[in-house]
Amino acid sequence: MSDTPFGFGLPPEEPENGDDGKKKGGGQGGGQGPANPFGFGGAAGGGDNPFAAMFGSMNPNDLGAAFQQLGQMLSYEGGPVNWDMAKDIARQTVAQGTADGTKDASVSASERAAVEEAVRLADLWLDGVTSLPSGSGTAVAWSRAEWVEATLPVWKDLVDPVAERVGAAMGDVLPEEMQAMAGPLLGMMRSMGGAMFGTQIGQAVGVLAGEVVGSTDIGLPLGPAGKAALLPVNIETFGSGLGVPQDEVRLYLALREAAHQRLFAHVPWLRSHLFGAVEGYARGIKVDTSKLEDVVGQLDPSHPEQLQDALQQGMFQPEDSPEQKAALARLETALALVEGWVDAVVHAAAAPHLPSAGALRETLRRRRASGGPAEQTFATLIGLELRPRRLRDASRLWASLTDARGVDGRDGLWEHPDMLPTAADLDDPDGFVHREQLDFSELDKMLGEAAKGSAAGTSDEAGKPGNDGKSGDVEKGEKGEGDK
Numbered sequence: 001m002s003d004t005p006f007g008f009g010l011p012p013e014e015p016e017n018g019d020d021g022k023k024k025g026g027g028q029g030g031g032q033g034p035a036n037p038f039g040f041g042g043a044a045g046g047g048d049n050p051f052a053a054m055f056g057s058m059n060p061n062d063l064g065a066a067f068q069q070l071g072q073m074l075s076y077e078g079g080p081v082n083w084d085m086a087k088d089i090a091r092q093t094v095a096q097g098t099a100d101g102t103k104d105a106s107v108s109a110s111e112r113a114a115v116e117e118a119v120r121l122a123d124l125w126l127d128g129v130t131s132l133p134s135g136s137g138t139a140v141a142w143s144r145a146e147w148v149e150a151t152l153p154v155w156k157d158l159v160d161p162v163a164e165r166v167g168a169a170m171g172d173v174l175p176e177e178m179q180a181m182a183g184p185l186l187g188m189m190r191s192m193g194g195a196m197f198g199t200q201i202g203q204a205v206g207v208l209a210g211e212v213v214g215s216t217d218i219g220l221p222l223g224p225a226g227k228a229a230l231l232p233v234n235i236e237t238f239g240s241g242l243g244v245p246q247d248e249v250r251l252y253l254a255l256r257e258a259a260h261q262r263l264f265a266h267v268p269w270l271r272s273h274l275f276g277a278v279e280g281y282a283r284g285i286k287v288d289t290s291k292l293e294d295v296v297g298q299l300d301p302s303h304p305e306q307l308q309d310a311l312q313q314g315m316f317q318p319e320d321s322p323e324q325k326a327a328l329a330r331l332e333t334a335l336a337l338v339e340g341w342v343d344a345v346v347h348a349a350a351a352p353h354l355p356s357a358g359a360l361r362e363t364l365r366r367r368r369a370s371g372g373p374a375e376q377t378f379a380t381l382i383g384l385e386l387r388p389r390r391l392r393d394a395s396r397l398w399a400s401l402t403d404a405r406g407v408d409g410r411d412g413l414w415e416h417p418d419m420l421p422t423a424a425d426l427d428d429p430d431g432f433v434h435r436e437q438l439d440f441s442e443l444d445k446m447l448g449e450a451a452k453g454s455a456a457g458t459s460d461e462a463g464k465p466g467n468d469g470k471s472g473d474v475e476k477g478e479k480g481e482g483d484k
Helices: 060-074 083-096 111-128 144-172 184-207 232-239 246-266 268-283 289-298 305-311 320-350 357-369 373-381 390-413 425-426 429-434 438-456 467-484
Strands: 140-141 227-230 285-287 317-318
Touching: 083 144, 083 184, 111 140, 111 232, 111 246, 111 320, 144 227, 144 268, 227 246, 232 246, 246 268, 246 320, 246 357, 246 373, 268 320, 289 373, 317 320, 320 390, 320 425, 357 438, 390 425, 390 429, 425 429
Parallel strands: 140 227
Antiparallel strands: 285 317
16 A cells, blocks of 8 residues: 555656657656655756746746746635646646657547447447446547546546645644634645645646546546547557557457446446545545644745655655555455456457457556556555456456356346445455345335335225235235236
């Protein structure tokens, strides 16, 4: 588990002339830098200056824009994250291109048509391997910039609970009688905190936009409901060097996107279950108030970078409490079940049609295991690592359930979170698969008959002595005749 919930590293700085996409600094964006919660590291030309991340190399031609952005940062009075800044920085990061020199581009009409056809065919194949109906009302092809715009509302839901907890601590370090006197200073700290969160999230989302191939890569529905989305430019990058026809790659990724859409569209409790676990984690965030008190007492408003120095010392750390461990375990297990179900269902749909289905499946598994978008994002954002072992165990469990109970029996487990396998069940999938299950259809029937009996008790006939035991049989008999 990561100790730095917001330890995103800085994306590599791209030379303005393109220079074939060569980096000035080592390492790829998205990886973790120094062990500090906000991850401001030594960007090229920036040293330890946190503002270099926002203002670049600070050459004279940029000073006007730099000071304007600094003024916007210090005047921010919104929530715990400056989302306007996050959006701007994410768009700037996308515009720089990825480390391999790939630039963003508008989606062409032919690319849009290819995505729509791939999702249509994917839904047709999925109809034969799952009882959950299609969840894709529309299929869209996004550029990286469009992915940023479309997913920011969900990032806000994910990040704000954690940022809110940290921001609240910044106003709690002084005695109540002193807070009024220190109001301007605390206001500046909150503004800077919102800007720092916004900068980090903007950089992270911008880097992630260069890696993801759809709207559900991280196991959560990041895009609007009912929209199956793919990114043609990233799909082309993903497929290069695999030796697999581009059409097969696109179709396989469309299967994964469409399968995720079915799950989130027809399991109404799933989204709130996952996001609730994130909020549960946020409630466990603790702040080293002694360090924060020292910073408040010594901070020179003319040197706001002192706050950044304090952040680099690990002021904000997640508490290793039983409650927080339980929240992370619940989230990790739920995400593993989601990804495992998608993995099993997509393989069943693709194997009869795509010669490269097995190779593509393994490529995606290894991508996650080697620190792909999901692992790095969750590890740095909320301290969660999606372990490949859990994903593989969950996939095997869902496949075994299909063999033992059929498609309907497998998918029926999504009706309620209490019916799903637990972390212990992932350790013993055979035990879960062959465990005797309650017949919920019979339970529903019993509850329905009890409700009918209660309603019938208000009638004169039901109130007569000696009829209580017969009324149910009469109802059953009449129902049976009507059914014939």
